[in-house]
Amino acid sequence: MAIGKLFIGKKVRELRAASNATQSQFAERIGISTSYLNQIENNQRPVSAAVLLALADKFQLDIAEISTGETDRLLSALSEALSDPLFETYQPSLQELKLVTQSAPGLAHALITCHQAYRRNGEQLAGMDDRLGRTAAAETTPYDEVRDFFHFVDNYLHELDIAAEKLALDLGLPAADSHPLLTDYLEKAFGVRVVHGPMAAHAIRHYDPASRVLTLNPYAPAQTRLFQVAVEIAQLHAGTVADTIARNAGFRTEEAVDICRIGLHNYFAGALLMPYQTFLKAARELRHDIELLAARFGASLEQVCHRLSTLQRPGLKGVPIFFAKIDRAGNITKRHSATKLQFARFGAACPLWNAHQAFEAPGRIIRQLAETPDGVRYLCLATQVSKGIGGFRSHQPVYALALGCEISYAEAFVYADDLNLADRAGFDPIGISCRICERPNCTSRAVPPFRRKIAVDHNIRETTPYKLR
Structure with a gap:
């Protein structure tokens, strides 16, 4: 699997602070210039292989534990928040978003929290009733x-x-x-x-x-x-x-x-x-x-699927997977992802995702090869389970369990044995949710994406009554 450039400024700053060293002292110990170290710490330049090895040798940096998982999760959540029409006058580039999540994760978390409160306040006002005057301001x-x-x-x-x-x-x-x-x-x-x-x-x-x-x-x-x-x-x-x-x-x-x-x-x-x-x-x-x-x-x-999602011990990690539990209404009641696939925090999941098919085939494990708009491909698995206690009159709630991994790890799963992982045409196009997915010709789209304007031609009627500009 290809590894992108590593921007680990926050981690390097933490290592330097732990060693009580100035930038010049720290730079000298790992054999680079002070200006280069300053750029690394501010995520203006990625770390080179030589610097990584020096950090591992001099300051016990565990290279195996340098993961973009946290950044991916935070980047996805922040990107979704900023796709809200509230921010329509500001469209940050991917580089700007990465800079914030890598250099100031606390600020990113704070902004996401504020957006959650804003969303819930809007939902509460939309559902205004006679109790609104006695209800506290909406919050997370x-x-x-x-x-x-x-x-x-x-x-x-x-x-x-x-x-x-x-x-x-x-x-x-x-x-x-x-x-x-x-x-x-x-x-x-x-x-x-x-x-x-x-x-x-x-x-x-x-x-x-x-x-x-x-x-x-x-x-x-x-x-x-x-x-x-x-x-x-x-x-x-x-x-x-x-x-x-x-x-x-x-x-x-x-x-x-x-x-x-x-x-x-x-x-x-x-x-x-x-x-x-x-x-x-x-x-x-x-x-x-x-x-x-x-x-x-x-x-x-x-229990097994949930445990697989926790195998993130430093120095002894398992295959990074995503895991979710979904009810019949499409609500995601459990979610975690150690992959680039991050679940929507608002709205329903993509209807093209095989998790929804699990309710149509109880007792079976449904497989799917899927590709998200960013070009990342996945092996997706889904199965239906029930959580009732039993008895004729007892309610038997059913859920879909969904889990999977990026395709580069698929060979570690028995479910991939007879699938053609090399045929890109065999991968279903899926998204995170309609409100942030910008696929232009999806016939399963429920609502337009927030960031795109729509065009209506009254002389043509296709599956969706509009096109994305």
Whole structure:
């Protein structure tokens, strides 16, 4: 895979600050001029291979960890925000956007947050009713804050992951039957007894701190019950670590802190049942066959897909993938991408994406070769799952799980074996969302892109009633 020019000014500044060196001192140590170092730190020039090697030798820079993933995510979010008609008089170039995200990521995050508040305020005013006068000004919701937190930490929490892997090693996980190992640990370490019994409608787990009894719904799938035991262990074994992470995340409300705790506990549970190095090795051996991985670790397909999206440990990264969970209405309830493909923060996903087809073929894994407007090609996978507890009268919500990788990594996936990856004509053109996609002749377009004007010819009617200028 071709690697573009590396602009790592922020990282170089951090290395220099950590060594308490002036620019001239630091430049001398790596064998370059002070003016060249100044240009590198301000992202005016890329680093050369020689400079990279010098940084690695003199200052322990881990070259393997120089990734554009964070920049890609931030660049996508900022580009989407600035495509709003609010900024129609300002159309930054790609170079300008890169300069901001690379040199001043904090400013980019602040602008995105402001745009989110503006959007929600507009949506609230559009839906004005008799309660508007009693409603506080719209702002980013706690749920969105937490989702962005996980998104921008690359969906990887090192301290939690390491702690979970250590405990898994101590307990002998994964095992042919992990349930007794986890329940025995709960009882011996925390005096918590696990039972299966009747529960309130839709309840899966209930823990009573007074009696120290964890009750599980006997009708929930075995993988769900096992995961909930692991969640209880997360709360008791790693609760302090999770609280510290949530408190230090800078959330604006206590609600966001509480929601983040849920995500952190779930993260620990997944890392406990699928310990990092063991899971990474299995993913490589099984070539990312999610059904075989689920069988080996006693996990659900969703748990496996989510865990694959967290394999971002420094020095031991897995294949960079994207992962999303979508409901029938097209809402993306989970999203993460370590690839250049970034999901829209507003509006629905591209209708040409195979994720939507999963609802038409339950039980199957749908494959798609796709290309985004920037020319990047992907192997896309999608499958439908249900999350009901069971029973004739119970509601069975269904979701589509979507995951994939850039085509340069496709050979690591069993799903690519009989696909012609070299035939560019076999790739479906997909976008991020209609509001920011500028493909001119898409017959599935729902709305025009914000940045383009439209032309209407009343004498011609095609699939879309307008053309893009």
